[in-house]
Amino acid sequence: MDEDCVMNDPAVLDELRRQQAALANFGTFAFHEPELGKILTEAARVCAECLLIPFAKICRYRPVENDLLIVAGCGWHAGVIGNVISKADETSTQGRAFVTGKPVILEDVAKNGSLTLPAFYAEHGIVSTADVLIKGKAGPWGVLEVDSGGHREFTEHDIVFLTGFANVVAEAVATSERTAAMQNAIESMRHLIVEKDQLLTERAGRERKVHELQSELIHVSRLNAMGHMTAAIAHELNQPLAAIANYVGAAKHSLDAGVVDPAAVLRLKGLIDKVQNQTLRAGSIIKNLKDVVEKRESNRFETKLEDVVRDSLAMVMYDATDSKVSAQLNFDPTVPRVLVDKVQIQQILINLIRNSLEAMHDSEERILTLTTAPGEPGFVNVLVRDSGAGLPQDILQRLFQPFNTTKKSGMGLGLMVCQTLAEANGGRIWRIKDEAKGTCFCLSLPLVTVAA
Ligand SMILES: Nc1ncnc2c1ncn2[C@@H]1O[C@H](COP(=O)(O)OP(=O)(O)OP(=O)(O)O)[C@@H](O)[C@H]1O
Ligand SMILES: [Mg+2]
Structure with missing residues (x-):
């Protein structure tokens, strides 16, 4: 039948319309179906139905194996789909359509020529087959084949339909692969987001932990600082409290002896004055230590250094039990006034003495020699020198460090307090090296002109 006659035949036109409708339906189905396997199975079914043929199959090319595997179909016994392969070369009908890209029609499998036919064709009584290529994005994707149980003549129109259908399947495959790739991308993005969330949660946890550790550290350092402060206060208060105890003891002694004469009353008053002074001093010490710990400024005033040195010595010597000490004062009269906190400098000198x-x-x-002398420009030095045993070697390594002591009842805080207070007054303290005998500490204090 020539082409014009075919197109004028109402039965053929009906057939064409039916096929076009089936094709359109399949297109819609493939567009909405996410699973490629279902799309291909439906493709085989629709194709067979349109050609009024019982069998159809779709073979997919496997590059690694270089073969064609039946991945979908209709009409076949179980075990065919997903299992049967054919070579991707010209020895099979599918292979030939795949390699040449041209439709391969075998109207009688008994007259197969050089082609190798699969065993299951005989089981299904296959007589005629037609194969067309399914194109892919990057080369041939596979083959669409229809098979007839009885003899079937495949018209040009059948082949046009089959080729067109194979192109729609190729589009459906490409869309499905694109969708799958997109879904993979979405999935990995979802994973990344989940991982990022986990990382953020972990990071927040770590930050919280660091924060907790920091607070703990601050707490521990505070306790530590409080420990230092408590020990320093105890250390510093020990001296005025001991002096107060001595004065009160002396006063009580006078009272016990029955104070009558004016000289004794005067002495008693003097002792009470001293108790008052020492009590005030104890108060100042607490305030000063608090200032040191809180890093407050010292209360620095213009002061005559000689007086501070003299007072400090007097305070230590009053309750010193050792009367065999000879104290020598070498004051340089040219030394100008210093700008210091008097009580703090007294504390330093008392500790050193x-x-x-x-x-x-x-x-x-x-x-014991107490000397004042000009120091570095703008500074004056007070030297406290003794003829004692000298500083032990192990103390030297940690000089000015807290709790560094060789004494049974010592706290090892005196020198640390001296250094802190010297620095608080804009000065510094150090040990004079290579003394012939004993020990010598130098306290350097700023002159009024420099400090102002
Ligand atoms: N003039 C000195 N001669 C020899 N050793 C000294 C002298 N001054 C300090 N030391 C040594 O340095 C150590 C530390 O002195 P520091 O005044 O800091 O503490 P401490 O005297 O032991 O105790 P405290 O806290 O009661 O003052 C002393 O234990 C002592 O061994
Ligand atoms: Mg000491």
């Missing part, structure tokens, strides 16, 4: 006295306790010669 007490250390000297303690160091000379077992010495034959017990000489």
Whole structure:
């Protein structure tokens, strides 16, 4: 039948319309169906139905194996789909359509020529087959084949339909692969988001932990600082409290003896004055230590250094039990006034003098020398020198460090307090090296002109 006659035949036109409707339906189905396997199965079914043929199959090319595997179909016994392969070369009908890209029609499988036919064709009584290529994005994708149980003549129109249908399947495959790729991308993005969330949660947890550790550290350092402060306060208060105890003891002694004569009353008043002074001093010490810990500014005033040195010595010597110490004062009259916190400098000197006295306790010669002399430009030095045993080697390595002591009842805080207070007054303290005998500490304090 020539082409014009075919197109004028109402039965053929009906057939064409039916096929076009089936094709359109399949297109809609493939567009909405996410699973490629279902799309291909439906493709085989629709194709067979349109050609009024019982069998159809779709073979997919497997590059690694270089073969064609039946991945979908209709009409076949179980075990065919997903299992049967054919070579991707010209020895099979599918292979030939795949390799050449041209439709391969075999109207009688008994007259197959050079083609190898699969065993299951005989089981299904296949007589005629037609194969067309399914194109892919990057080369041939597979083959669409229809098979007839009885003899079937495949018209040009059948082949046009089959080729067109194979193109729609190719589009459906490409869309499905694109969708799958997109879904994979979405899935991996979802994973990334989940992982990022986990990382953020973990990070927040770690930050919380660091924060907790920091607070704990701050708490521990506070306790530590409080421990230092408590020990320092106890250390500093020990001296005025001991002095107060001595004065009160002396006063009580006078009272016990029955104070009648004016001289004794005067002495009693003097002792009470001293108790009052020492009590005030104890108060100042607490305030000063608090200032040191809180890093407040010292209350610095213009002060005559000689007076501070003299007062400090007097305070230590009053309750010193060792009367064999000879104290020598070498004051340089040209030394100008300093700008310091008097009580804090007294604290420094008292600590240094007490250390000297303690160091000379077992010495034959017990000489304490207090010297003032010009220092670096803008500074004046006070030297506290003794003829004692000298600084032990292990103390030297940690000089000015807290709790560094060789004494039974010492706290090892005196020198640390000295250094802190010297710095708080804009000065510094150090040990004079290579003394012939004993120990010498130098306290350097700023002159009024420099400090102003
Ligand atoms: N003039 C000195 N001669 C010899 N050794 C000294 C002298 N001054 C300090 N030392 C040594 O340095 C150590 C530390 O002195 P520091 O004044 O800091 O503490 P401490 O005297 O032991 O105790 P405290 O806290 O009661 O003052 C002393 O234990 C002592 O061994
Ligand atoms: Mg000391």
